[in-house]
Amino acid sequence: AALKPMSTPTPKLESTLPLSQDVVVGANVNSSRAPLDKKLYRQITLPNGLRCILVSDTVAMAEVDDDHDDDDSEYHEDEDEKSDKDEKDSEAEEDKNSLSPNIRKCAASLAVGTGSFFDPHPHGNGLAHYLEHMLFMGTETYPDENALDNLMSECGGETNAYTEMERTVYYFDVPRGKFLDALAMWSRFFVCPLMKRDTAIRELEAIQSEFDLSLKDDGARMLQLLSHTC
Numbered sequence: 467a468a469l470k471p472m473s474t475p476t477p478k479l480e481s482t483l484p485l486s487q488d489v490v491v492g493a494n495v496n497s498s499r500a501p502l503d504k505k506l507y508r509q510i511t512l513p514n515g516l517r518c519i520l521v522s523d524t525v526a527m528a529e530v531d532d533d534h535d536d537d538d539s540e541y542h543e544d545e546d547e548k549s550d551k552d553e554k555d556s557e558a559e560e561d562k563n564s565l566s567p568n569i570r571k572c573a574a575s576l577a578v579g580t581g582s583f584f585d586p587h588p589h590g591n592g593l594a595h596y597l598e599h600m601l602f603m604g605t606e607t608y609p610d611e612n613a614l615d616n617l618m619s620e621c622g623g624e625t626n627a628y629t630e631m632e633r634t635v636y637y638f639d640v641p642r643g644k645f646l647d648a649l650a651m652w653s654r655f656f657v658c659p660l661m662k663r664d665t666a667i668r669e670l671e672a673i674q675s676e677f678d679l680s681l682k683d684d685g686a687r688m689l690q691l692l693s694h695t696c
Contacts, residue, residue, distance in 0.1 A: 580633065587694060591690075
């Protein structure tokens with residue numbers, strides 16, 4: 467029997483972004499969630515054909531909003547009472563503040579259906595991995611190749627990518643307040659990468675260095691054999 471949709475607290479959203487009429491909404495998959503899964507899911511297909519899964523952690527968002535309301539009420543306490551708080555109370559207050567909406571993480575990931583098995587042989591070995599590196603090396607919109615890394619360092623986020631046999635995955639996570647800034651910068655990787663000549667030569671050397679480290683790894687050798695025969 468199909469699982470009944472689970473009741474979840476309704477979060478107080480700061481804004482609601484309407485979907486474009488060109489966006490196709492897929493089937494509702496929330497009824498098939500695991501019993502303990504409180505997240506909400508939506509499938510959409512963008513006008514360019516990109517298929518997306520949107521995930522909203524409604525319970526976490528509701529908890530953040532409740533804690534934020536509690537924090538606002540504490541500002542009205544008498545100054546003398548605040549001065550009497552002991553060290554443990556101060557630590558508890560810091561823990562509450564750590565759940566600020568600007569600290570709660572948001573993330574995005576993109577899976578490209580091409581990996582090392584698609585490298586052209588015999589003269590294109592490592593091309594998928596090489597391209598993964600090159601996309602991080604600046605875009606027309608953000609030409610500084612360290613722009614995204616600098617943003618991640620400033621806000622405590624992280625970004626990375628990895629190349630598998632049949633896909634390449636790019637991802638990042640940042641505090642919620644910085645998500646749109648990071649998404650705008652990160653999405654340019656797949657639209658207008660610079661692919662500068664001097665950067666290409668430098669990254670080629672980095673790829674070769676990584677390859678040399680795996681020369682004696684039996685697992686890497688097996689994957690290389692598979693990629694040649696797939």
